[in-house]
Amino acid sequence: MDGLEQFMQDPATMVVVLIAGAVGAMLVLFVALFLIRGRDRELRALRVDHSLERDRRSRLEVEKETLDRQVIEARNEMERVFRSNEESQEQLNEARNQATRLEAERNALDGRLGEAQRERDVRERERDALRTQLEKSQNKVTELETQVQHGEHLRQQLENAEQRLKEAFDSLSGKALEQNREQLLADLRRENSNAQETVGGLVKPVAETLERLQQAQTSLDTRISDLRQNSSDLEDQTRRLVNALRRPEQRGRWGELQLRRCVELAGMQQHVDFFEQEPVPDGGQRPDMIVHLPNNRIIVVDAKTPMDAYISAWETQDEEERSAYLQQHAEQVRRNLDQLSQRRYQDSFEESPDFVVMFLPGEVFYSAALEQHPALFEHGMESRVLIATPTILIALLRSVHMGWREAELAREAEEIGRQGQELYRRASILVDGLAGIRKGLDNSVKAYNKAVGSLNSRFIPQVQRFRDLHSISGEEVSELESLPSDLRRPRKMSLKSGQDDSGTNSG
Known part of the structure; x- marks a missing residue:
């Protein structure tokens, strides 16, 4: 009670609450009226359909009555023709055929009339359902009208407060609603455009992927077909190989x-x-x-x-x-x-x-x-x-092959050693021969130098005196130079020690 008294003492809060309740009730009423109008339109459409169906049924009944009369007339005519027997048999058959056709048409009309009756029953059930929904909607409207009347009563009680807040309400309801509607439309357009772009961006790679998938599927089908053919060929070859290996x-x-x-x-x-x-x-x-x-x-x-x-x-x-x-x-x-x-x-x-x-x-x-x-x-x-097995045998034979190579290398190394010894022996013989030549050259140089010394000291001076006494013209006989006696000695190499004959290491 204290809260209610405090709420009643605060006019601004009470006004806002009452206005919000009134606005909500009005919105609910508007929605209900909109739904009721939609139901009324559907009901009117059903009534129009029912009226058309009723007219159609009436026309069909009239046509049926007309056909019935025609059938009766045809039967009467046929009876008259039969009684009189004055007309030809062809006219009688024609009348019978006409009667049969009329009977078939009447049966067809009966079927159509039955279908129309069933459709009318369906329409009646739909109309009853809509009438029930309309009654429920009318009850809701009555309740809403009661609420609206209560809100109107509250509105009448708060006319002074509504007058003071009219401008604010107009700003909050009309202008804000218009701005929100325009903003909402702009947002919807922008979101729709973005959604179209997004969907397009998503659909395009999906389409490309589907196309590539289709191509891959085609290629895969081709490969599978080739593999099946190869598998079949391989099975045939395997079967032939197995049959051959059984022999x-x-x-x-x-x-x-x-x-x-x-x-x-x-x-x-x-x-x-x-x-x-x-x-x-x-x-x-x-x-x-x-x-x-x-x-x-x-x-x-x-x-x-x-x-x-x-x-x-x-x-x-x-x-x-x-x-x-x-x-x-x-x-x-x-x-x-x-x-x-x-x-x-x-x-x-x-x-x-x-x-x-x-x-x-x-x-x-x-x-x-x-x-x-x-x-x-x-x-x-x-x-x-x-x-x-093949693996073991190949490893064994490769080891044998490596043994062959090592044996060949050993034989080659042995041959190289033998050829080296022969080369050293022949080099030693050559050095000994060169030493003999050097010794002969030393003796020849000594004999040559001795002859040159005798020539320069005794023979050439005598020739000069003879030239001076007899005034002989020509070039003067010059003295000869002696040869140096320090010829290089060849060094003898030892195969085992690698030293020459003087004891110096040759390396």
Whole structure:
């Protein structure tokens, strides 16, 4: 009560609250009136449709009555024609046909009339629903009118306050509403433009992406088609290869080709580093390949292709059958190992080490056998047979190839040392010869200098006196110069110590 009395004592607050309530009630009334008008328009439209439908139904009923009369007249005419029997049979048939057509038209009109009746019922139900909604809206309008009347009563009580706040209300309602409407329209236009630009900017890359996706999809379809074709071709080739590998002669030939390919990949040359189908000295069965090692040693290699059980293992879908086939494959590998051990190639070739290499042309053949018999490698070593896959064989042959290179380098180094010793021997002989020449040159220089000294001291002075006594013209005989006697001595080198004959280091 104190709050209400304080609220009633504050006229400004009370006026604002009452004005806000009145404005809200008026807005609600306006919305309700707008909805009621919309419903009235729909109801009037339904009434017009109902009136048109009623007129249409009336016309159809008139047409039906007319057709009924025509049918009756046609029947009467037909009866008259039948009774009189004075007209021809053709006229009778024509009358019957006309009666049939009229009957069909009447049936069609009955159907149309039924459809019109059903449509009218639907319209009636819609009209009833709209009438119900209109009654509800009218009730709401009545309530709103009551609220408006109450607000009007409050407005009448606050005429003085409304007069004082009229200018402020006009500014807040009319001008502000107009400004807000213009601002709202401008904002909507700007947002619409921005939205169009944004949507355009979003749609364009999406369209481009869809186009690229379509192109990629087309390319992918083409590739998938090519892959399917390639897969089909590969399946055919695989099937033919499997069928070929099931024949022992083809399988053996394939194993020999794989063996030769591995040897060539290791960098070896046929008839230089290895020989195929080399005859055995004792006339026994020939091995597939003999690889030469340094120091006149060899390695005997024999290719084996136990593939029947392995191929069957991967063709079956039953796990138990696959396990049985793999076990059979391991037994085939072990059997081939034992057969190769019994041939004892290492005894037929004196240069062979104490083992033979059994080549399996695929890693999977060896790994599948090891999974079933983990001790297969140890069994091979005990039987003096080394099981080699392409990877192991290439590594082994590359090691052999490196041994060949090291042996060649050792032979070249030995030849270089031998040639160096021969060169030193010949250089020593040359130095000794040059020393003999020097000794001869020393004796010749001494004899020459002695002759020059005798010539200069005795012969040339006598020739000068003779020239002076007989007044002989011509060039004067000059004295000869003696040769120097300090010729360089050749130094003798020692091959072991690297010193000359005087003990000085030649380096």
